[in-house]
Amino acid sequence: MYKKFTIIVLAVIVLFISITTILNKNTVSYLERRHLASFPKVDLLDPDFYSDLDTYMSDHLLWRDSFIKYSSLANRYLFGFKDNHGVYSSDGYLFETAIEDDDSINDLIAKTNGLKDTYFKDQEVYFIAIPRKNDYTERYFPLDLRYDDIKDSLKDNLDMDYIDISDLLSLDSYYHTDIHWRQDKIEAVADYIVRSLGDEYSEVEGTYKTINDFKGSLYASSFYDVAPDQIDYLTFDETDISVYDLEKDAYVGVYDEGAIGHPDMYDVFLDGPSAYIHIENKKAPSDQKLIIFRDSFASSLIPLMIDSYASIDVIDLRYFNSSLLDTLELDQDAKVLFMYSLEFINKSGALR
Amino acid sequence: MVFSSINFIFYFLVIVIALYALVKGAYKNGVLLLSSLFFYFYGEGTLVIILVGTLLFSYYYARFIEKHRKPIYLFIGMVISFLPLIYFKYTSFILSNFGIIYHITLPLGISFFSFQAASYIIDVYREDVKASHSLVNYGTYLTFFGQLVAGPIVRYETIAKEVEKVRPYNENETYIGIRRFMVGLFKKCVLANMLGLIVSEMSAYDSGLILWMIAISEVLQLYFDFSAYSDMAIGLGLFFGFHFLENFDYPLMATSVRTFWQRWHISLGTWFKDYVYFPLGGSRVKPLRHIFNLLVVWLLTGLWHGAAWNFVLWGLYFGVLIILERYTPLRNLTKIKYVDHIYTLFVVIIGFVFFNHPDTLGYLAKMFDISSFIDPVSIYYLSSYGLFILIAFIGATPLIKRIYRKVICFKYFKYIEVIGIFALFFMSLAYLVGLGFNPFLYFRF
Numbered sequence: 120m121y122k123k124f125t126i127i128v129l130a131v132i133v134l135f136i137s138i139t140t141i142l143n144k145n146t147v148s149y150l151e152r153r154h155l156a157s158f159p160k161v162d163l164l165d166p167d168f169y170s171d172l173d174t175y176m177s178d179h180l181l182w183r184d185s186f187i188k189y190s191s192l193a194n195r196y197l198f199g200f201k202d203n204h205g206v207y208s209s210d211g212y213l214f215e216t217a218i219e220d221d222d223s224i225n226d227l228i229a230k231t232n233g234l235k236d237t238y239f240k241d242q243e244v245y246f247i248a249i250p251r252k253n254d255y256t257e258r259y260f261p262l263d264l265r266y267d268d269i270k271d272s273l274k275d276n277l278d279m280d281y282i283d284i285s286d287l288l289s290l291d292s293y294y295h296t297d298i299h300w301r302q303d304k305i306e307a308v309a310d311y312i313v314r315s316l317g318d319e320y321s322e323v324e325g326t327y328k329t330i331n332d333f334k335g336s337l338y339a340s341s342f343y344d345v346a347p348d349q350i351d352y353l354t355f356d357e358t359d360i361s362v363y364d365l366e367k368d369a370y371v372g373v374y375d376e377g378a379i380g381h382p383d384m385y386d387v388f389l390d391g392p393s394a395y396i397h398i399e400n401k402k403a404p405s406d407q408k409l410i411i412f413r414d415s416f417a418s419s420l421i422p423l424m425i426d427s428y429a430s431i432d433v434i435d436l437r438y439f440n441s442s443l444l445d446t447l448e449l450d451q452d453a454k455v456l457f458m459y460s461l462e463f464i465n466k467s468g469a470l471r
Numbered sequence: 472m473v474f475s476s477i478n479f480i481f482y483f484l485v486i487v488i489a490l491y492a493l494v495k496g497a498y499k500n501g502v503l504l505l506s507s508l509f510f511y512f513y514g515e516g517t518l519v520i521i522l523v524g525t526l527l528f529s530y531y532y533a534r535f536i537e538k539h540r541k542p543i544y545l546f547i548g549m550v551i552s553f554l555p556l557i558y559f560k561y562t563s564f565i566l567s568n569f570g571i572i573y574h575i576t577l578p579l580g581i582s583f584f585s586f587q588a589a590s591y592i593i594d595v596y597r598e599d600v601k602a603s604h605s606l607v608n609y610g611t612y613l614t615f616f617g618q619l620v621a622g623p624i625v626r627y628e629t630i631a632k633e634v635e636k637v638r639p640y641n642e643n644e645t646y647i648g649i650r651r652f653m654v655g656l657f658k659k660c661v662l663a664n665m666l667g668l669i670v671s672e673m674s675a676y677d678s679g680l681i682l683w684m685i686a687i688s689e690v691l692q693l694y695f696d697f698s699a700y701s702d703m704a705i706g707l708g709l710f711f712g713f714h715f716l717e718n719f720d721y722p723l724m725a726t727s728v729r730t731f732w733q734r735w736h737i738s739l740g741t742w743f744k745d746y747v748y749f750p751l752g753g754s755r756v757k758p759l760r761h762i763f764n765l766l767v768v769w770l771l772t773g774l775w776h777g778a779a780w781n782f783v784l785w786g787l788y789f790g791v792l793i794i795l796e797r798y799t800p801l802r803n804l805t806k807i808k809y810v811d812h813i814y815t816l817f818v819v820i821i822g823f824v825f826f827n828h829p830d831t832l833g834y835l836a837k838m839f840d841i842s843s844f845i846d847p848v849s850i851y852y853l854s855s856y857g858l859f860i861l862i863a864f865i866g867a868t869p870l871i872k873r874i875y876r877k878v879i880c881f882k883y884f885k886y887i888e889v890i891g892i893f894a895l896f897f898m899s900l901a902y903l904v905g906l907g908f909n910p911f912l913y914f915r916f
Contacts, residue, residue, distance in 0.1 A: 121885050121886065121889055122642055122643060122645075122646035123642060124889070125646060125649065125889050125892060126642065126645055126646060126649065129649060129892075129893070129896070132893075133480070133481060133485060134485065136481055137481040137482060137485055140477070140481065164516070166514075166515075166516040169513050169514070172478060173472075173476055173477070173478050176477040176478050176481070176482070177476075177477045177903075177904060180477055180481075180900075180904055185901075186897075186900055186901040186903075186904040186905055187901075187904055188905075189897075189898075189901040189905070190901040190902045190904070191905060193898065193901070193902075194665075198665075198858055198859040198862065199855070199858040199859070200855050200856070201851070201854065201855035202855065205672070218675055261846075261847040261850075261851045262848060262851065
């Protein structure tokens with residue numbers, strides 16, 4: 120009897136999952152912060168159709184998020200893993216393991232020096248490496264990339280002024296579940312950077328808005344022992360501020376509130392990942408100009424510097440080919456700041 | 472398509488079982504044959520023509536050779552049977568030795584179905600079995616999706632009676648088949664894939680301790696992966712009324728290299744024994760000839776596993792060890808309790824370094840380099856993954872089977888077993904989705 124029961128119940132479960140998976144119309148996984156595969160174009164003779172179909176079915180499997188969570192929990196509590204896919208928790212924060220990649224660091228140094236020599240020979244050029252939050256935990260972790268380990272290499276080999284912001288940050292400056300820093304905790308960093316560039320810092324006045332249930336990039340790989348974050352972003356009067364996004368060929372806001380509810384809500388800052396953004400502030404107290412080469416960390420920092428500059432050119436060389444810099448007609452009087460996170464410096468292969 | 476995929480479990484299998492249940496009598500084999508050809512086409516596209524060609528040739532040639540039993544015909548049959556395998560699998564390797572780069576896509580499972588087809592022709596020639604007179608029935612045997620791409624290598628005589636008759640539904644065997652399939656799914660999705668991921672994560676480091684952990688994990692991964700496919704094949708066979716022979720028998724419990732290979736991929740060992748080793752004279756010849764026979768078998772075993780020199784070395788390594796166990800005092804080592812286990816595990820782990828690492832000597836040198844054996848990273852990985860590797864190792868021993876045999880008489884155990892089957896199923900799905908890592912290791916077979 121129990122054998123018949125097992126066969127029937129299993130058949131019902133399998134059929135239920137089969138049908139609900141087909142009917143699953145979700146297009147986004149908020150847990151994994153990505154768009155799910157769409158149904159492939161049917162071509163029965165094309166081998167790619169079948170591999171795409173595999174991906175589609177796997178993406179749309181019923182209880183997919185629960186399965187991902189349970190496998191992580193089993194790794195932690197059943198098998199005693201200390202990290203899950205390179206993500207571990209400590210002090211209520213999630214951290215990511217990393218292996219120092221000297222080739223990547225050297226490559227970034229060479230490319231950055233090359234850009235300075237080619238385009239900004241007669242301009243003031245600065246470099247900032249943004250520490251990881253791993254630098255601010257007491258826990259010793261062998262698979263790590265530490266700011267102090269590569270700072271000297273950057274300072275010694277970069278042909279530009281180095282600004283050290285590491286003393287201005289703490290663990291509290293970062294999200295619990297994401298690698299990025301929190302805008303509401305880095306006002307002092309913005310102040311320090313502007314002054315280190317030799318410019319006047321003008322504090323942005325506004326009010327913070329909050330986005331709840333922000334599951335950062337480390338959340339999906341965690342053991343789910345850290346609660347989601349909230350994003351606080353400083354809103355202000357944008358009447359005299361224009362933000363032009365080259366890729367969209369359109370003027371956008373300093374914040375993209377359309378990103379709220381999307382897989383990666385950090386994209387709320389400065390229109391998310393963009394190749395080139397030109398910001399102008401007509402009410403800026405001075406005519407100071409700045410060019411920033413950046414990664415995603417700058418997206419939340421730049422709004423805090425917006426009242427200090429008449430214009431800021433924001434270039435992301437992951438999406439903008441450096442050989443085309445001439446086409447941007449960048450201001451020859453502007454100061455130039457290269458600002459990259461340690462994560463990016465260690466994985467600089469995407470630099471174009 | 473692999474068994475451990477959403478499409479196989481929730482769609483392919485559901486549709487095949489439904490069709491199989493709907494049709495009657497002899498049409499059931501037709502459903503299995505067409506399903507198997509689609510299963511192969513799904514993964515390999517037009518290369519299915521190689522499978523169909525092998526099917527048609529071996530079917531008609533066996534009928535021919537049944538009536539014309541001459542050695543020359545057998546020889547011609549073998550040459551034609553192995554020609555696709557030699558072309559697709561070994562041409563690139565042979566040419567690469569002359570500095571010529573020539574890439575050929577290897578049809579999946581060609582080593583398995585070529586060996587099955589050849590064994591069928593030989594068995595018919597030897598009159599061990601009668602040639603099938605139904606292309607559908609024979610095709611069901613040769614192409615059955617349950618064992619098509621990762622074995623075991625099934626001899627026609629093993630299922631000849633079953634494939635040639637109508638197989639009624641058997642609730643007990645279906646239940647056992649489900650149970651076996653779930654065990655295999657768990658071994659593949661949880662144990663093998665997790666071990667593979669552990670290996671992948673540790674591969675960036677090369678301290679001695681980590682290299683040992685990688686080497687041990689790789690042996691366990693291969694064992695769980697391969698035996699999982701055999702478990703699932705046996706389970707699927709039972710769904711459809713076939714009884715395949717066991718392909719693994721706790722090889723890591725072996726007390727010598729010889730017995731290890733009697734427990735690991737048994738169907739391949741049996742194939743070489745019956746069709747190469749015995750025809751060469753086996754062990755009932757002079758020692759030098761016996762040594763030659765063993766070396767031939769192990770050279771071929773190495774080449775079967777992959778067309779590269781490290782596979783040749785890998786095969787010969789085990790062949791030489793078996794010869795030493797037979798003809799030197801090493802034999803005594805395999806008779807001392809516990810020492811025999813340790814010796815066997817040690818040489819097997821080292822042997823599989825040949826299998827997994829083309830830079831074998833460099834890898835071995837680092838494994839035994841005391842000066843960089845332990846560092847903080849290796850201690851971290853040991854503390855993080857040590858328990859899982861230990862659990863996996865215990866899973867590779869008969870301990871669970873022994874416990875199962877003791878508790879099976881417990882009155883309510885059957886209900887616990889049912890819960891266990893569902894637990895294995897859901898845990899397998901969780902890891903299948905959660906890991907995002909589901910390698911197929913048999914692309915070179």
